Amino acid sequence: MIPSADAAITRDDKALILAYDHGLEHGPVDFEDVPESTDPETVFDIATHDAVTALAVQKGIAEGYYPSYEDDVELLLKLNGTSNLWMGEPNSAVNCSVDYAAELGAKAIGFTVYGGSNHEIEMVEEFREAQEAAREHDMSVVMWSYPRGQGLKNDTSAGTIAYASRLGLELGADITKVKYPGSAEAMQWACESAAGSKVVMSGGSKTSDRDFLSTVETAMRAGASGLAVGRNVFQRENPTELLDALEAVIFEEKTADEALGL
Numbered sequence: 725m726i727p728s729a730d731a732a733i734t735r736d737d738k739a740l741i742l743a744y745d746h747g748l749e750h751g752p753v754d755f756e757d758v759p760e761s762t763d764p765e766t767v768f769d770i771a772t773h774d775a776v777t778a779l780a781v782q783k784g785i786a787e788g789y790y791p792s793y794e795d796d797v798e799l800l801l802k803l804n805g806t807s808n809l810w811m812g813e814p815n816s817a818v819n820c821s822v823d824y825a826a827e828l829g830a831k832a833i834g835f836t837v838y839g840g841s842n843h844e845i846e847m848v849e850e851f852r853e854a855q856e857a858a859r860e861h862d863m864s865v866v867m868w869s870y871p872r873g874q875g876l877k878n879d880t881s882a883g884t885i886a887y888a889s890r891l892g893l894e895l896g897a898d899i900t901k902v903k904y905p906g907s908a909e910a911m912q913w914a915c916e917s918a919a920g921s922k923v924v925m926s927g928g929s930k931t932s933d934r935d936f937l938s939t940v941e942t943a944m945r946a947g948a949s950g951l952a953v954g955r956n957v958f959q960r961e962n963p964t965e966l967l968d969a970l971e972a973v974i975f976e977e978k979t980a981d982e983a984l985g986l
């Protein structure tokens with residue numbers, strides 16, 4: 725087992741990261757279902773739920789809102805990001821330094837790497853700089869490992885997701901966030917490929933409570949260390965109910981049906 729540098733953003737060695745970088749990555753369209761989610765305060769309030777081990781946001785949101793929540797929320801600062809307005813080969817602009825993330829109170833950094841993109845080389849070099857600086861600050865390192873680009877036909881195939889989690893291990897992430905590869909076997913391969921470093925499942929677009937919780941249950945049983953989720957929480961009218969159920973599945977090892985009281 726790899727020594728853990730992620731204690732600040734885990735609970736019982738598991739993570740439930742609430743991601744709220746969608747305003748940059750997808751644009752305000754992601755807030756249309758629940759217009760209150762446009763206001764970062766709404767999502768900071770959601771992140772005070774006991775189940776949430778860290779809130780991932782971009783620099784501007786952290787600057788404006790984290791000072792009011794630093795006693796109740798662990799901050800994971802996402803250092804790079806790209807808007808949906810960008811039409812080129814997958815790439816992600818570094819918009820915040822590790823030093824500044826530390827100054828803002830972050831306990832962890834988040835960094836996207838698009839393995840397989842024509843920009844993979846520069847992204848990995850940027851990740852190297854951030855990862856080593858994070859070590860100096862004792863901050864955890866979370867990699868959004870999303871292979872994609874013109875050379876990749878299927879970015880959620882079992883082999884691609886296993887490769888994605890392995891990239892996290894090889895490049896020095898404490899936690900690697902991958903897309904769900906579609907089956908328990910594929911998720912297990914991805915977790916085994918990370919060889920003791922943590923793999924968390926990415927949430928994806930909103931689905932029903934039962935479908936979502938069942939997928940999370942499958943991922944956990946396959947060896948995942950938790951979840952990094954955005955839309956499936958903040959696009960719900962009652963995110964607290966779903967977080968209660970996620971807490972039961974992730975930290976109390978309940979089934980999805982038990983968590984829903986079925």
Ligand code: FBP
Nearest residue numbers: 743745746749927928929953954955
């Ligand atoms: P979701 O749970 O809403 O899928 O969020 C996870 C996440 O990684 C976000 O951090 C990010 O904004 C988004 O997905 C990026 O997804 P994609 O690049 O596939 O559009």
